[in-house]
Amino acid sequence: MNHSSFPVSNPNLNGLNGASGPPQGECVRPPGFLSHATRLSLELRGKCAAYVLALRPWSFSASLTPVALGSALAYKLDGSVDLLVLLVCAVTVLVVHGAGNLGIDHKKSDDRTLVDQILEPQDVVLLGAVLYSAGCLCVSLLYYLSSLRLEHLALIYFGGLSSSFLYTGGIGLKYVALGDVVILITFGPLAVMFAHAVQVGSLSVLPLVYAVPLALNTEAILHSNNTRDMDSDRAAGIVTLAILLGPALSYVLYNLLLFLPYLLFCLLATRYCISMALPLLTLPMAFPLERMFRQQNYARIPQRTAKLNLLIGVFYVFGIILAPQGSLPLL
Secondary structure, eight states, X not given: OOGGGSOOOOTTEETTTTEEOOOTTOOOOOTTOOOHHHHHHHHHHHHHHHHHHHHOGGGTHHHHHHHHHHHHXXXXXXXXXXXXXXXXXXXXXXXXXXXXXXXXXTTTOOOHHHHTTSSOHHHHHHHHHHHHHHHHHHHHHHHHHOOSOHHHHHHHHHHHHHHHHHHHSTTOGGGBTOHHHHHHHIIIIIHHHHHHHHHHSSOOSHHHHHTHHHHHHHHHHXXXXXXXXXXXXXXXXXXXXXXXXXXXXXXXXXXXXXXXXXXXXXHHHHHTOGXXXXXXXXXXXXXXXXXXHHTTOOTTHHHHHHHHHHHHHHHHHHHHHHSOTTOSTTO
16 A cells, blocks of 8 residues: 555644644734834834934044043143043033034934934934933032032033034024034033033133144034035035035135144144154044045045044043143143
């Protein structure tokens, strides 16, 4: 008798090829089916990624280096730094910077998360409100941690917060060719003064002087970003300094912002202290940026300029810390 002609009695075998089938009573899910929990998880992950993208974290060196510089100046004066105050100060400046990076005015915003409808305008406004609230909580904590007078603390903080908001929100200083001035002041002298003041407990002109090289290089980040986005900004009705200058003069301005800090470091190193030559180690990184800008290869220049800004800031801070006491002006 040929047993192969009998059907296979194993219920787990489907057909003559022995392929396994689903147990009785179980629903067969079509290809590409995702459970409700999985879809919620993916949506949440995508939303978080969009929030991070909107904050432009690659530019955060413009916040961290001024805080480090102000704290280094305080260290040279007092011989010590309160690490908790330093941490809270860094978080304060970071959240205000992040809020300023958001395209609050979505009608003109060039923020890709809004333009491409990755985030809704109300999402961006909510995130901005959360960040500004977090900054207020941090500055309230600084009031208890630092000996700086309340009126001085509020003056610097709310001055920076107002500049951050008005950069894209309200009248939108960025959109009327005043964004460069805001960045030059806020993420230069103001941020350095804030970090210095909460450490020493008083206001001083000292941070304003030492912030100049770092402020110029920080402005190079914004200027390269605006030069890259000239066409899209013009189409959106935005007026930036890069648009007013045009490609040729924008190239000249970028070179000034990029190389003038190195001339200042050379002056400090030759006249005062050799440790101030440390930022010159980053000079080889500046020449490729100049060449990319000259060739109008703008795509990655803002991110690479931000990386250069971080390294310049780190070497600048170490140069100040390593300088002998009394070797630098005003220190």
